[in-house]
Amino acid sequence: MRIQFERDACQGHNRCYLLAPEIFDVDDEGYAVLRIDGDLPPELEEKGRLAADNCPEYAITVID
Amino acid sequence: MSSSAEQPPPGGPRAGFAPRLDQDEVDLDQPITPAGQHPPVQDWDTDFDHTVTEYAQNAPEVWRHYRESCPVAHTERFGGAWFPARHSDVEAIAHDTDHFSSRGVIVNDLGFRGQAPVGFAPPITSDPPFHQIARKLLLGPFSPKAVAALEPAARETCRSLLRDTIAAAEGSGGIVDAAQSYSQHIPVRVIARMLGLPESDGEVFRKFIHRILEKPGQVAVAPDDTMAAYLETAILERIAEPRDDLISYLAHADVDGVPLTPDHVFGSIALLLIAGIDTTWSAIGSSLWHLAQNPEHHERLRNDPEVWPFAIEEFLRYYAPVTMARVVEEPVTVNGAEMDPGDWVLLPFPSANRDSEAFDDAEEFVIDRKRNRHAAFGLGIHRCAGSNLARMELRVALKEWVDAVESFELASDDPDAVRWATGQVRGPRELPVRILAATAPEPT
Numbered sequence: 001m002r003i004q005f006e007r008d009a010c011q012g013h014n015r016c017y018l019l020a021p022e023i024f025d026v027d028d029e030g031y032a033v034l035r036i037d038g039d040l041p042p043e044l045e046e047k048g049r050l051a052a053d054n055c056p057e058y059a060i061t062v063i064d
Numbered sequence: 065m066s067s068s069a070e071q072p073p074p075g076g077p078r079a080g081f082a083p084r085l086d087q088d089e090v091d092l093d094q095p096i097t098p099a100g101q102h103p104p105v106q107d108w109d110t111d112f113d114h115t116v117t118e119y120a121q122n123a124p125e126v127w128r129h130y131r132e133s134c135p136v137a138h139t140e141r142f143g144g145a146w147f148p149a150r151h152s153d154v155e156a157i158a159h160d161t162d163h164f165s166s167r168g169v170i171v172n173d174l175g176f177r178g179q180a181p182v183g184f185a186p187p188i189t190s191d192p193p194f195h196q197i198a199r200k201l202l203l204g205p206f207s208p209k210a211v212a213a214l215e216p217a218a219r220e221t222c223r224s225l226l227r228d229t230i231a232a233a234e235g236s237g238g239i240v241d242a243a244q245s246y247s248q249h250i251p252v253r254v255i256a257r258m259l260g261l262p263e264s265d266g267e268v269f270r271k272f273i274h275r276i277l278e279k280p281g282q283v284a285v286a287p288d289d290t291m292a293a294y295l296e297t298a299i300l301e302r303i304a305e306p307r308d309d310l311i312s313y314l315a316h317a318d319v320d321g322v323p324l325t326p327d328h329v330f331g332s333i334a335l336l337l338i339a340g341i342d343t344t345w346s347a348i349g350s351s352l353w354h355l356a357q358n359p360e361h362h363e364r365l366r367n368d369p370e371v372w373p374f375a376i377e378e379f380l381r382y383y384a385p386v387t388m389a390r391v392v393e394e395p396v397t398v399n400g401a402e403m404d405p406g407d408w409v410l411l412p413f414p415s416a417n418r419d420s421e422a423f424d425d426a427e428e429f430v431i432d433r434k435r436n437r438h439a440a441f442g443l444g445i446h447r448c449a450g451s452n453l454a455r456m457e458l459r460v461a462l463k464e465w466v467d468a469v470e471s472f473e474l475a476s477d478d479p480d481a482v483r484w485a486t487g488q489v490r491g492p493r494e495l496p497v498r499i500l501a502a503t504a505p506e507p508t
């Protein structure tokens with residue numbers, strides 16, 4: 001499973017950073033930065049789904 | 065829209081700073097002849113009014129009725145305004161900056177709409193492309209990492225308020241007003257510290273904000289009693305001698321070497337003062353109102369640290385305080401409603417957050433809700449710039465309350481004992497509770 005992050009859709013709600021800091025960082029303006037480009041380690045998969053399910057702008061997609 | 069992406073923002077010399085609006089603009093904070101209190105609503109579908117008490121006390125029922133059967137209400141009041149209640153309509157409008165301008169975000173009697181693309185209080189009243197320039201200036205100081213540094217002081221503020229509140233309760237059979245003695249002071253003190261204004265001026269800030277947000281254009285204002293007069297003094301002092309605060313930062317900020325215009329500096333500072341206080345006060349107050357009536361949720365928060373991240377977002381979803389507005393720029397149809405240029409459109413994020421098309425069990429408060437794309441902080445380019453700060457304040461305020469107050473309830477069974485704010489920011493302004501058991505927190 002991996003994460004697809006669309007920077008143009010991100011408005012910096014920071015829900016992903018709060019729920020899955022292992023997967024998302026924030027830049028100095030508060031926009032998300034994806035930290036893991038390829039496959040997620042299994043123990044982070046649930047957090048990846050949580051982040052996707054809570055992004056109000058649909059900027060995060062889970063690809064199985 | 066007149067400016068283009070290449071154009072530098074309008075700049076101006078800082079000397080002779082005198083924030084003043086164009087002659088034909090009306091500022092809600094300027095001396096005016098008030099339009100007065102509004103008559104009762106005749107029909108909520110065709111004559112709605114969000115500034116009357118009946119709305120404030122019953123808003124969730126009004127929204128439910130609209131979502132299920134209206135779904136876009138209208139009123140001739142305020143010069144003509146619409147109320148699209150469904151999530152899909154709110155989301156579409158928030159993302160459509162071509163048809164809907166932010167030059168007016170508070171629906172009012174005077175018809176005040178600013179000049180696109182800058183507006184009275186950038187960036188909230190700005191449209192693209194200027195919006196992004198004004199917004200960028202604010203994002204740094206309000207980023208998650210910058211806000212984390214403010215948390216210890218916010219916690220100490222909450223603890224000191226709780227000590228006073230618990231002491232007051234001991235002398236009054238446990239009865240205190242949680243809104244007046246606790247929730248209202250937290251955002252005031254936090255933002256006052258950030259801006260560099262005296263925390264003791266909270267009463268003054270709340271007066272300005274009440275006139276602008278709760279009864280827009282309905283209250284008389286004396287010429288020397290305006291927010292403009294108050295802030296002008298503070299800005300001039302910092303132009304002369306910068307300090308380590310946000311007013312100094314904005315007064316001396318530039319974009320590509322061009323200083324901000326005085327109106328921009330004033331507008332952004334006014335915005336930070338207005339946008340952060342009643343909103344956060346409302347979110348904390350509504351959450352306490354909920355906990356007073358749902359002891360099982362109070363218990364859960366006291367015992368389950370894992371539930372907190374979900375609970376905070378559920379408080380924000382279910383009790384979202386802020387409804388924004390837009391001005392129609394070009395003819396457009398929304399869910400059958402034909403809107404004309406100049407019409408007001410409310411953006412009721414609180415109603416969108418309770419739409420069953422967008423959320424499972426939307427009308428239920430689910431403390432550990434796992435899928436929660438709520439829109440309490442808006443959607444699209446105007447996403448609340450203060451959301452990280454607001455979230456931190458809400459979390460710290462509730463954590464400190466829940467830790468100190470072991471048990472409490474509403475002081476009265478009469479729903480009208482709790483007074484909800486009228487206007488576009490909704491939360492309890494009077495919240496009498498009875499504290500049944502509490503331990504005052506130690507200073508940190």
Ligand code: HEM
Binds near residue numbers: 187202335339344454
């Ligand atoms: C729970 C508390 C809060 C809520 C629910 C809230 C809600 C909102 C919403 C819905 C918007 C979008 C406006 C629009 O679409 O036109 C907004 C914008 C904004 N808010 Fe907040 N807000 C809160 C607290 C704060 C705080 C504490 C601050 C900072 C002191 C703040 C500063 C701003 C600013 C500067 C904007 C304009 C952003 C832009 O236009 O780009 N807010 N807020």
Ligand code: SF4
Binds near residue numbers: 014032
């Ligand atoms: S939750 Fe979505 S919008 Fe918010 S920072 Fe993450 S990706 Fe961006």
